[in-house]
Amino acid sequence: MMLRDDAALIPGRAGVDTVCTADMLVAGVHFLADDPPADIARKMLRVNLSDLAAMGAEPHGYLLSIAFPAAPEAAWMEAFSAALAEDQARFRVTLLGGDTVSTSGPLTLNVTALGHVPHGQALTRGGARPGDRVAVSGTVGDAGLALLHLLGRVEPFAAEVAEPLMARLRRPEPRLALGRRLRGVASACLDLSDGLFADLGHIAEVSGVAIVLDASSVPFSPAARRVLADRPELLGAAISGGDDYELAFTIPAGTEAALAGIAAECGVELTAIGVVESGQGVRVRGADGQDMALGSGGWRHF
Numbered sequence: 001m002m003l004r005d006d007a008a009l010i011p012g013r014a015g016v017d018t019v020c021t022a023d024m025l026v027a028g029v030h031f032l033a034d035d036p037p038a039d040i041a042r043k044m045l046r047v048n049l050s051d052l053a054a055m056g057a058e059p060h061g062y063l064l065s066i067a068f069p070a071a072p073e074a075a076w077m078e079a080f081s082a083a084l085a086e087d088q089a090r091f092r093v094t095l096l097g098g099d100t101v102s103t104s105g106p107l108t109l110n111v112t113a114l115g116h117v118p119h120g121q122a123l124t125r126g127g128a129r130p131g132d133r134v135a136v137s138g139t140v141g142d143a144g145l146a147l148l149h150l151l152g153r154v155e156p157f158a159a160e161v162a163e164p165l166m167a168r169l170r171r172p173e174p175r176l177a178l179g180r181r182l183r184g185v186a187s188a189c190l191d192l193s194d195g196l197f198a199d200l201g202h203i204a205e206v207s208g209v210a211i212v213l214d215a216s217s218v219p220f221s222p223a224a225r226r227v228l229a230d231r232p233e234l235l236g237a238a239i240s241g242g243d244d245y246e247l248a249f250t251i252p253a254g255t256e257a258a259l260a261g262i263a264a265e266c267g268v269e270l271t272a273i274g275v276v277e278s279g280q281g282v283r284v285r286g287a288d289g290q291d292m293a294l295g296s297g298g299w300r301h302f
């Protein structure tokens, strides 16, 4: 799109709320500088679309700002742009503007994404109530396990296991259809970026409730199950790893039966993983019924 003016102008629509979110990605913090440029582009856009999904919003467009440590190679730029164009078409979003600058620091990308939701219907983190059930889409832990492998923090995984885990780390799937479908169904919702344990903590905090997570119900992919079968000590890392970009949400007790139909409609598995109680914080209940301590609480910048 030709950017002709000083700013993008988006006509307002009656009865529609605009949802805005910004997520920044820094080389060495969110991805590795030598990651494939196509994957950097996809992850940058998709983690933002994931936040729109978490709010039940329909994506509209995005602004993109990049700080380059040096002029990018033509091949890098081509691969980056081609992947971005593909994802724009796939998720039906347009580039609304942005900025490009040089930096003496690492490659830094920022996307600000805009979406729409019918007035008053956005999902939030604040509506969970005691008695609600907690559910999650897809599977968790793949990306966190992939990162341990990639950074050499664990004995390397076999290639046939490492490959699907790395795909989850580099190419998350924003759960947009599910987010929209959960309007009026979920009492609270968010996307998993910091890790299941930490992010459930965000729902607990904002809603003013406690969450009890049943560790043995947490859904893992076949690859993660293979890793955990060999190395059960990595269970905590899988539950608190981060970069999952699945949706975690709460639904009122008695509405669990609707989950199977919603899952089929949206083409993603949904699994009940816990309950909401009065109180505060997140407790993880192990297979033996006892509370479990996780090694780390989840991703923190500081």
Ligand SMILES: Nc1ncnc2c1ncn2[C@@H]1O[C@H](COP(=O)(O)OP(=O)(O)OP(=O)(O)O)[C@@H](O)[C@H]1O
Pocket (backbone or CB within 6 Å): 020, 021, 022, 023, 051, 193, 194
């Ligand atoms: N009620 C609100 N009003 C305005 N902005 C908000 C509100 N709630 C959250 N935000 C903004 O939305 C963005 C997301 O917040 P936050 O970083 O807590 O979420 P997150 O999804 O965990 O982020 P990340 O994906 O970076 O891990 C931030 O820019 C925050 O300032």
Ligand SMILES: Cc1ncc(C[n+]2csc(CCOP(=O)(O)O)c2C)c(N)n1
Pocket (backbone or CB within 6 Å): 023, 024, 028, 029, 030, 031, 032, 147, 193, 194, 195, 241, 242, 243, 299
């Ligand atoms: C090289 C490398 N190191 C660490 C991680 C893990 N990581 C970084 S930020 C983050 C949480 C979400 O980010 P934010 O809260 O900033 O949106 C996670 C899980 C990674 N993906 N790549």
Ligand SMILES: [Mg+2]
Pocket (backbone or CB within 6 Å): 050, 051, 054, 190, 191, 192, 193
């Ligand atoms: Mg989020």
Ligand SMILES: [Mg+2]
Pocket (backbone or CB within 6 Å): 023, 047, 048, 051, 193
């Ligand atoms: Mg985010």
Ligand SMILES: [Mg+2]
Pocket (backbone or CB within 6 Å): 193, 194
């Ligand atoms: Mg975060």
